[in-house]
Amino acid sequence: MDFKNKDTYFADLLAERGRPLVIAGPCSAESEQQVMQTAEALKKLNVHLFRAGIWKPRSRPNTFEGVGLQGLAWLARVKQELGMRVTTEVATGRHVEEALKQGIDVLWIGARTTVNPFAVQEIADALSGVNIPVMVKNPVNPDLALWIGAIERIYQAGITDLAAIHRGFSSYQPSKYRNAPVWQIPIELKARFQNLPVIVDPSHIGGTRDLIYPLSQRALDMGCDGVMIETHPNPAEALSDAEQQVTPATLADILSKLQVRKTNYDDAELVNRAEELRLKIDAADHDLIGALAQRMALVEQIGEYKKQNNVQVLQLERWKEIFRTRADWAAEAGINPAFVEELYKLIHVESIRKQTSIMQAGNPETKPNTEPEQAS
Incomplete structure (x- = not known):
């Protein structure tokens, strides 16, 4: 369109x-x-x-x-x-x-x-x-x-x-x-x-x-x-x-x-300062992604440990602990706890998905069928 x-x-x-x-x-x-x-x-x-x-x-x-x-x-x-x-x-x-x-x-x-x-x-x-x-x-x-x-x-x-x-x-x-x-x-x-x-x-x-x-x-x-x-x-x-x-x-x-803001910076000094801050944001985001990757690697390790010991994926008390402590940590750091709670909901869902995938690996009953269907 x-x-x-x-x-x-x-x-x-x-x-x-x-x-x-x-x-x-x-x-x-x-x-x-x-x-x-x-x-x-x-x-x-x-x-x-x-x-x-x-x-x-x-x-x-x-x-x-x-x-x-x-x-x-x-x-x-x-x-x-x-x-x-x-x-x-x-x-x-x-x-x-x-x-x-x-x-x-x-x-x-x-x-x-x-x-x-x-x-x-x-x-x-x-x-x-x-x-x-x-x-x-x-x-x-x-x-x-x-x-x-x-x-x-x-x-x-x-x-x-x-x-x-x-x-x-x-x-x-x-x-x-x-x-x-x-x-x-x-x-x-x-x-x-x-x-x-x-x-x-x-x-x-x-x-x-x-x-x-x-x-x-x-x-x-x-x-x-x-x-x-x-x-x-x-x-x-x-x-x-x-x-x-x-x-x-x-x-x-x-x-x-009501105030209508400018659609962009109109001063060279403002442009340079904004670009400097954006580069710092990019660096911080890079560190965030790296930290998430490290966390997910640990999630995979604990998923393997649960599989070896026949322990279910979802540990309810651990779930409650994460949401309680991370919100507290956020408040101490001056970050909106509600925002961090929503963020950790997504992180926890991905953690559960990864661990569930590890649990099901090698199980023929849960393995996706990638073979072509036979004509009936």
């Missing part, structure tokens, strides 16, 4: 490198008055794109699922009277057709739709031959391939004016976030498609108003291109996602504090 085209909606916006791309508006269009009141306030903030959900995919029935078609007419009024570009979520081919009839400027595909290739393909088919920008949210689960697949389906329909929206991922683990950021996934997406704009949705990641600013700044610090922030004139009375919406005044405060 090639996103180098300079004559696109997102490329034009990203040319304004002094500020991030800003998409804002209510989670749901609730009334014509609410939509117009919000849009009028956001126009004063020079928001690039006014957003509002018309069809709301909810987890359970008998909850507010959006106002439907009449909401499109309200967005059309925002566009006509205020001159703002507008966007809404589509989940079916029919949604696409209705949005196009009302002249919606940009469409987005939500997380619950991205997770379903059949639904994404239906949308792609409806977009065939249409020239409109499309934003694709990540799927609910942390699956980069599924996210890329959804983008590819829309791209193959002829839509090259594309952006990705990072809104976090569902998790059963307790967290301060509504949806875990799992930053390595959008970073990997950005690494693979450097010209694909990545917009962060801190409202859905955080789930609460107080997390929107720090999440937005962190995203910009990591090279994300913009923010999508849910904004409502009276969040406490919002019919959906009340806790994560902000007022236009709060949005103005958030935007005033």
